[in-house]
Amino acid sequence: MRITQTTLQKMVENNEKFTVMTCYDAIFATLLENAGIDVLLVGDSLGNVLHGENTTLAVTLDDMIYHTRCVARGSSKAFIMTDMPFGSYQISPEQAFENASRILAAGAHMVKIEGGQIMADTIQFLTRRGIPVCAHIGLTPQSIHQLGGYKLQGNSEKSAKQLLDDAKTLEKSGASLLLMEVVPAKLAKKITHTLSIPTIGIGAGVNCSAQVLVLHDMLGLYPGKKPRFVKDFMAGAKSIQEAVANYVTAVKTSQFPGEEHAF
Ligand code: KIV
Numbered sequence: 001m002r003i004t005q006t007t008l009q010k011m012v013e014n015n016e017k018f019t020v021m022t023c024y025d026a027i028f029a030t031l032l033e034n035a036g037i038d039v040l041l042v043g044d045s046l047g048n049v050l051h052g053e054n055t056t057l058a059v060t061l062d063d064m065i066y067h068t069r070c071v072a073r074g075s076s077k078a079f080i081m082t083d084m085p086f087g088s089y090q091i092s093p094e095q096a097f098e099n100a101s102r103i104l105a106a107g108a109h110m111v112k113i114e115g116g117q118i119m120a121d122t123i124q125f126l127t128r129r130g131i132p133v134c135a136h137i138g139l140t141p142q143s144i145h146q147l148g149g150y151k152l153q154g155n156s157e158k159s160a161k162q163l164l165d166d167a168k169t170l171e172k173s174g175a176s177l178l179l180m181e182v183v184p185a186k187l188a189k190k191i192t193h194t195l196s197i198p199t200i201g202i203g204a205g206v207n208c209s210a211q212v213l214v215l216h217d218m219l220g221l222y223p224g225k226k227p228r229f230v231k232d233f234m235a236g237a238k239s240i241q242e243a244v245a246n247y248v249t250a251v252k253t254s255q256f257p258g259e260e261h262a263f
Contacts, residue, residue, distance in 0.1 A: 026074030072107025093125030116166030127174030203229030
């Protein structure tokens with residue numbers, strides 16, 4: 001049976017963590033969901049890991065639709081969430097609806113949108129018209145040039161309050177999930193306890209409702225230095241399947257992320 005938003009919400013109510021991993025093609029979609037991944041995220045990180053770009057900014061709507069279709073063909077169980085790429089939703093709620101509807105038609109069950117309170121009207125517009133949304137706050141890679149680099153967000157009193165206010169507003173606007181990237185673990189815990197929708201963390205500590213990693217990162221395929229929040233699950237595993245299954249167990253038992261992966 002296909003995992004739905006309701007399944008995820010129920011898992012959280014039953015104190016069960018759910019697992020998310022990025023996925024860009026059919027064969028990995030089958031492998032990941034058979035290894036126990038609940039949510040396949042067709043992330044615009046495909047710009048980095050598949051296209052070799054330094055940022056996600058050049059990823060197009062057609063790229064996201066193509067990879068969503070590939071993932072959907074390989075999947076029969078997982079919930080599928082797809083990133084809306086840079087420039088495809090920021091102009092107006094109407095623009096966002098037009099593009100999100102194409103992503104859903106390709107097989108996604110939810111779209112992910114980066115940004116805080118500025119995205120509230122768009123999220124309200126989409127969710128009132130039948131398009132479920134995951135809001136993404138903290139380190140939002142599509143704003144990398146504004147943020148001035150891939151660095152910790154919400155680490156001052158003022159910016160932490162801003163992120164908490166953003167989270168509350170986005171939930172009120174209709175977001176069904178909130179993803180927090182590279183924020184202090186203490187702040188992510190506070191936001192998770194404040195909201196009633198599930199939270200997904202990446203570099204946000206262990207106290208989120210779910211965890212996500214980029215597939216290539218958790219398989220040890222990263223160029224250069226390993227980011228603090230990444231664990232190489234391939235180290236010591238006999239197969240990719242085993243590495244993914246170990247990630248699932250580690251998330252569900254709150255052994256990952258450890259303090260060494262958090263801020
Ligand atoms: O595109 C992506 O892979 C993401 C994750 C980093 C959460 O948005």
